[in-house]
Amino acid sequence: MKVQELSAEQTADPGYDLCIVGGGIIGVLTAYQAAITYPNIRIALVERGEFGLGASQYAAALSSTLASTVLVGELSSESDRFYLNLARENPTLPIRQLPIIYVGDSSDPILHTTRTITEVKPDDPRFSLPLSQLTNAHRLLYGGDVLHIEPLGLIKSLVGKLRTFANVNCFKYTSVESVQIMPEDKLWLNTNRVFGIKAEQVLLALGPWSLFHQMTRSSVEVSCRNKKIVTMRLDVSPPGNCPVIFFPKEDAFLLPTDEQFLFSIRSDEWDIQPDQKLLISDADRRNGRRILERYAPNLLDYYDDRDVFCDCYSSNSEPVIIPHNRLSKVFIATGGNGRGVRLAPAIARMALTKLIPTSNYTQNSY
Numbered sequence: 082m083k084v085q086e087l088s089a090e091q092t093a094d095p096g097y098d099l100c101i102v103g104g105g106i107i108g109v110l111t112a113y114q115a116a117i118t119y120p121n122i123r124i125a126l127v128e129r130g131e132f133g134l135g136a137s138q139y140a141a142a143l144s145s146t147l148a149s150t151v152l153v154g155e156l157s158s159e160s161d162r163f164y165l166n167l168a169r170e171n172p173t174l175p176i177r178q179l180p181i182i183y184v185g186d187s188s189d190p191i192l193h194t195t196r197t198i199t200e201v202k203p204d205d206p207r208f209s210l211p212l213s214q215l216t217n218a219h220r221l222l223y224g225g226d227v228l229h230i231e232p233l234g235l236i237k238s239l240v241g242k243l244r245t246f247a248n249v250n251c252f253k254y255t256s257v258e259s260v261q262i263m264p265e266d267k268l269w270l271n272t273n274r275v276f277g278i279k280a281e282q283v284l285l286a287l288g289p290w291s292l293f294h295q296m297t298r299s300s301v302e303v304s305c306r307n308k309k310i311v312t313m314r315l316d317v318s319p320p321g322n323c324p325v326i327f328f329p330k331e332d333a334f335l336l337p338t339d340e341q342f343l344f345s346i347r348s349d350e351w352d353i354q355p356d357q358k359l360l361i362s363d364a365d366r367r368n369g370r371r372i373l374e375r376y377a378p379n380l381l382d383y384y385d386d387r388d389v390f391c392d393c394y395s396s397n398s399e400p401v402i403i404p405h406n407r408l409s410k411v412f413i414a415t416g417g418n419g420r421g422v423r424l425a426p427a428i429a430r431m432a433l434t435k436l437i438p439t440s441n442y443t444q445n446s447y
């Protein structure tokens with residue numbers, strides 16, 4: 082780690098109680114919750130580019146009810162409640178609810194969901210399913226409503242709101258290069274700008290960059306790897322009453338938007354560098370085609386590329402909120418596991434619980 086001589090001026094700067102590095106969905110929601118919950122702490126939110134233009138911008142971003150572990154199910158329910166409250170307070174935020182149908186064959190193991198699911202028939206009048214290949218062997222399960230969040234719009238709104246708080250500063254185009262310990266146990270963040278940032282506590286929420294930055298790599302590489310994620314597009318208008326259609330066995334879903342379907346498919350390429358040029362491969366395209374051939378050959382004509390990026394995945398598929406392995410008072414929050422938007426409110430709450438000794442600060446509920 083780079084150690085710099087600090088000037089007397091830098092040492093005297095009162096700085097921030099909490100500095101959050103990384104302006105993706107996890108960093109922004111942590112800053113937002115901290116600002117609402119602890120109105121008397123000074124907060125800095127630092128992003129190396131524009132807010133929300135990391136992994137978060139690519140998220141489809143569906144909050145399905147399927148949960149890989151009990152904890153993920155609990156975090157998902159908590160996050161849903163948070164997003165719904167946010168949408169109630171501000172109905173213009175890009176958060177909407179859509180019904181979801183899980184589709185598989187009758188041999189599928191029972192789906193682990195956080196809510197009750199009920200079996201439905203393909204001709205159920207509540208739903209228009211654009212799947213021409215459904216047979217009696219398929220099992221259709223209605224899972225209630227799920228949330229669809231447009232992450233970039235949400236992040237921009239929340240950062241706009243954060244900028245109105247007197248105790249919060251948001252820095253964009255500011256890359257944090259290293260963290261060092263100052264006298265009196267305070268932390269100093271060296272940046273690519275002419276200024277540094279002084280803080281009592283730091284959260285590093287670098288998303289898939291966590292595995293490549295010298296500040297975080299050695300803390301997370303023991304339990305995380307980056308995996309590619311692919312979303313294709315079907316350039317055809319979804320029918321009215323079209324639900325989200327989730328294929329659990331294939332780990333894929335069709336999400337209807339106003340003018341097209343987003344088709345999220347699984348890709349098993351690992352150890353991806355977020356700064357390298359990522360491509361949708363022929364294997365990815367074939368994988369998507371196979372799913373459509375199985376359930377909806379009628380949609381094959383509209384099949385096209387859309388987004389490819391990566392996310393940080395943990396070995397147990399749960400989010401990673403851990404202390405830094407060398408610096409006390411520095412925590413790391415990552416491990417979106419391809420569902421970081423869905424879980425971000427709960428990840429933010431967990432990170433804050435670790436970071437802020439509540440007895441020292443006035444606390445509001447949000």
Ligand SMILES: Cc1cc2nc3c(=O)[nH]c(=O)nc-3n(C[C@H](O)[C@H](O)[C@H](O)COP(=O)(O)OP(=O)(O)OC[C@H]3O[C@@H](n4cnc5c(N)ncnc54)[C@H](O)[C@@H]3O)c2cc1C
Nearest residue numbers: 103105107129135136137141143257288417420421422423
């Ligand atoms: C194609 C695709 C589809 C997806 N679909 C879904 C979905 O349907 N539902 C869902 O919940 N999730 C989905 N995801 C996953 C979701 O996008 C991620 O889990 C989530 O965005 C991770 O958020 P984050 O804040 O950890 O990371 P990021 O959004 O990557 O944020 C990290 C930020 O840190 C910044 N940064 C990095 N280094 C520094 C530094 N040194 N100094 C300052 N800033 C720095 C980066 O610029 C970046 O903005 C999808 C992802 C992809 C790629």
